[in-house]
Amino acid sequence: MSPATNTTDRVQKLRALMQSPEYNVTAFVIPSEDAHQSEYVAECDERRAYISGFTGSAGLAVVSLESAALFTDGRYFLQASQQLDSNWTLMKSGLPEVPTWQEYLVKNLPAGSRIGIDPLVFTATDAKKLETDLAKVGSSLIPTANLVDLVWEGRPARPASKLKILSTKTTGRTHTEKIQQLRRDLEKKSVAGFVVSGLDEIAWLFNLRGSDVHCNPVFFSYAVVTPSYVNLYLQEKSVSQEARDHLGSDVVIKPYETIFDDLRAISSTLQANKQKFLLGSRTNLAMAVALGKDNVVEARSPVTDAKAIKNETELEGMRQCHLRDSAALINFFAWLEEQLANGTGLDEADAAERLEQFRAEQAGFVGLSFDTISSTGPNGAIIHYKPEKPSAARINPDLVYLCDSGGQYIDGTTDVTRTLHFGTPTAHEKRCFTRVLQGHISIDTAVFPDGTSGYLLDILARRALWSDGLDFRHGTGHGVGAFLNVHEGPHGCGTRIAYNDIPLVPGMTLTNEPGYYEDGKFGIRIENIMLVRKVDTPNNFGGRGYYGFEHVTLVPMQIKLIDRSLLTHLEVEWINAYHAECLEKVSPFLAKDSPGLKWLQREAVSI
Structure with missing residues (x-):
């Protein structure tokens, strides 16, 4: 993890620009997202990280003429406290007495303030609500150019990678079939067309x-889909003849930068015909302005909903890639244990690099699905820790080791966390680990009626922890793409009330990752990916139908960290059955007499 950056010069230059007659704003707001509202962004869009020095994936910065505040959630409290310099105040979102960033703009800045934003990186929905709140104190929202871009020396160029075409052997449906389904959805909504702005949505829609x-x-792009035409806006360097052939004559390829000119042209047609265009609720404000705010309807993207429910081909791909990925992780743990036993000096970054090499040996591997979290002792308490040379700590076999990692495969995406101890864990560490494991088992074995959301299931992951007065400050689960983004909505499992709007249905993927963290000491997390499936129950009250989960991650739980005295009979049965499944299904992917196979045979036993 990178240390604190001296941001004095950057903040001073930004304030000078804010005070210039051309902009004249009291404050400038810098979110994490790009023009597509991506959670993870390209280097050229890491504006919040550049201006603040905080490199976590979630957060928002507000720079006023007098102060600078960084808002982030509980996953990043510790990391942000270490990466922010003295120019910044850390606002720990969600804690009592800590305002939201919107409240901060209204209550902490002078009445009548002019709040600058880049309309490309703000959703129309957020901007509308913020305008209303600011008006109560006579303040106003001022769309401007992105002022961070103007002071960012050496800003990286926007990447333009060559497009990769996917076969229906891995997608299960052609892009033509997906577009036909989207058009049927648009017809039901009585709209003239739809702007697709999410990068993962476009990648999925066009295969x-x-x-x-x-x-x-993913690749930088926009798309416009109507009953009569489909425009796909791409960077010219990305497009090959193979991609053109794949898309066919029904998809018109246009330059990425021309989307706003086309939306302005569409605007006049919509007004003349008294029609509406659909914009996803996460579409940027600049698009709503280009189309005309009176010409749009905002709702959750139908592509997001369709993408979240995997077809049988995608589900089988997830099962198969997880078998290979589990084998890679088992080989890594066996190797790491041997290196530490031999006294080899390994740091966290060395381990992360070796794990990537083990994954690269697996068929269909494309790359990592996120930067590996390889953390020893106190670093495990930094929930999204990234080991970097030269600051990476040497792995201490006498401390808890947490590894959260994942791979991108041609047939799916993985995300798995295991917590290990290579020495002798304390009674407290074992008790904490076991409470986390009990929460994991409770989610894995849940059976619930149709209409149930991840918001309602979240308590199952925390009940055992709560019994000891423990908890964790992150969600219990998130959706996962099929060879796409490792974090995928709209569903999830956690305390965010928005999750209650999205019932879990068969075909969805969901991680199961309760944890516990003690600052300065250790972190514990156990994570599997699960598929939502139908469950046969003895009864069917209300005729609703009942669902449950199928776990596809198959890596043993370390027995030496389990306090068996805390477990119920059913929890013991689950662990034994899970270990038997790991042994049966992953052994064929490990070389005969290999360290990985021997490690699996030793660890995947009954307790």
Whole structure:
């Protein structure tokens, strides 16, 4: 993890620009997202990280003429406290007495303030609500150019990777079939067309992948879909003849930068015909302005919903890539244990690099799905820790080791966390680990009626922890793409009330990752990917139908970290059955007499 950056010069230059007659704003707001509202962004769009020095994936910065504040959630409290310099105040979102960033703009800045934003990186929905709140104190929202871009010396160029075409052997449906389904959805909504702005949505819709964003197989693009035409806006360097042939004559390829000119042209037609265009609720404000705010309807993207429910081909791809990925992780743990036993001096970054090499040996491997979290002792308490040379700590076999990692494969995406101890864990560490494991088992074995959301299931992951007065400050689960982004909505499992709007249905993927973290000491997390499936129950109250989960991650839980005295009989049965499944299904992917196979045979036993 990178240390604190001296941001004095950057902040001073930004304030000078804010005070210039051309902009004249009291404050400038810098979110993490790009023009596509991506969670993970290309280097050229890491504006919040550049201005603040905080490199976590989630957060928002507000720079006023007098102060600078960084808002982030509980996953990043510790990391942000270490990366922010004295120019910044850390606002720990969600804690009592800590305002939201919107409240901060209204209550902490002078009445009548002019709040600058880049309309490309703000959603129309957020901007509308913020305008209303600011008006109560006489303040106003001022769309401007992105002022961080103007002071960013050496800003990287926008990447333009060559497009990769996916076969229906891995997607299960052609892009033509997906577009036909989208058009049927648009007809039901009585709209004239739809702007697709999410990068993963476009990649999924057209059965294409790229590498413009680190660890995310996406490419910079927009799309417009109507009953009569489809426009796909791409960077010229990305397009090959193979891609043109794949898309066919029904998809018109246009330059990436021309989308806004086309939307302005569409605007006049919509107004004349008294029609509406659909914009996803995460579409940027600049698009809503180009189309005309009175000409649009905002709703959750139908592509997001369709993408979240995997077809049988995609589900089988997830099963198969997880078998290979589990084998890679088992080989890594066996290797790491041997290196530490031999006294080899390994740091966290060395381990992360070796794990990537083990994954690269597996069929269909494309790259990592996120930067590996390889953390020893206190670094494990930094929930999204990234080991970097030369600051990476040497792995201490007498401390808890947490490894959260994943791979991108041609047939799916993986995300798995295991917590290990290579020495003798304390009774407290074992008790904490076991409470986390009990929460993991409770989610894995849940059976629930149709209409149930991840918001309602979240308590299952925390119940055992709560019994000891413990908890964790992150979600219990998120959706995962099929050879796409490792974080995928709209569903999830956690305390965010928005998750209650999205019931879990068969075909969805969901991680199961409760944890516990003690700052300065250790971190514990156990994570599998699961598929939502139908479950046969003895009864069917209300005729609703009942669902459950199928786990596809198959890596043993370390027995030496389990306090068996805390477990129920059913929890013991689950661990024994899970270990038997790991042994049966992953052994064929490990070389005979290999360290990995021997490690699996030793660890995947009954307790």
